[in-house]
Amino acid sequence: MSASRAQLVLVPTPIGNLDDITLRARRVLEEVDAVIAEDTRVTGRLLQHLGIDKPLISFHINNEHRMVEQLVKRMEAGERFAMCSDAGTPAISDPGFLLVREAVRQGVSVECLPGPTAFVPALVVSGLPCERFVFEGFLPQKKGRRTRIESLRSEERTMVFYESPHRVARMLTELAAVLGADRQACVSRELSKLHEEVRRGTLSELAVHFEAHEPRGEFVVVVAGCG
Numbered sequence: 001m002s003a004s005r006a007q008l009v010l011v012p013t014p015i016g017n018l019d020d021i022t023l024r025a026r027r028v029l030e031e032v033d034a035v036i037a038e039d040t041r042v043t044g045r046l047l048q049h050l051g052i053d054k055p056l057i058s059f060h061i062n063n064e065h066r067m068v069e070q071l072v073k074r075m076e077a078g079e080r081f082a083m084c085s086d087a088g089t090p091a092i093s094d095p096g097f098l099l100v101r102e103a104v105r106q107g108v109s110v111e112c113l114p115g116p117t118a119f120v121p122a123l124v125v126s127g128l129p130c131e132r133f134v135f136e137g138f139l140p141q142k143k144g145r146r147t148r149i150e151s152l153r154s155e156e157r158t159m160v161f162y163e164s165p166h167r168v169a170r171m172l173t174e175l176a177a178v179l180g181a182d183r184q185a186c187v188s189r190e191l192s193k194l195h196e197e198v199r200r201g202t203l204s205e206l207a208v209h210f211e212a213h214e215p216r217g218e219f220v221v222v223v224a225g226c227g
């Protein structure tokens, strides 16, 4: 049996540990006609590691608007594609949404394989309630940043944010100023990698820590709701 019969298959890829590729992801990558990739070098290296040789199609924030239509037309004509972002699940703070939306609009079958993504392990390991949560992704970098944080003041669900290393200390300070210095939070760094670190505490404790220790790597910040 084929690993998927969909015309477009979103294939999550490891966020740090190559062993996290699933058996089904591997089979889909072997079976499709071509792989749509956020960065053809990154996905090319993964395919090489898996011993798979496939044509790669570049698809990123600078060309996705003009690529979407022609890719969906190719799928309508019978080609089958996998899509991979650099790490984790495509369309989660990564390219992919526009392609899925257009495929759905045109009646092309779409499937997303279950697999690696950073926010799920960060949420689960935080020890904060995960029955209900809100994924905020990246906060706006400049305009609208403060307004977005203010809008979360009375959010009762656990909140999950992505942040780059050079902004993480500032972000924790900003969150503490609006949501309260004593609000419980958890910062997960370098999940599934050699230097994985999970640090729990109040927003102000975590802000002090990351101001003192130059943060390196990739971060997910999980913050308790106000309930």
Ligand code: SAM
Residues within 6 Å of the ligand: 015, 016, 085, 087, 088, 089, 090, 091, 092, 093, 094, 116, 117, 118, 119, 161, 162, 163, 164, 188, 189, 190, 191, 192, 193, 218, 219, 220
């Ligand atoms: N598509 C990805 C996913 O499914 O999680 C997210 C891509 S987004 C461009 C990259 C952000 O995800 C990083 O800035 C960081 O916030 C988070 N991230 C990715 N890998 C991570 C890791 N190994 N540890 C902690 N955070 C990670």
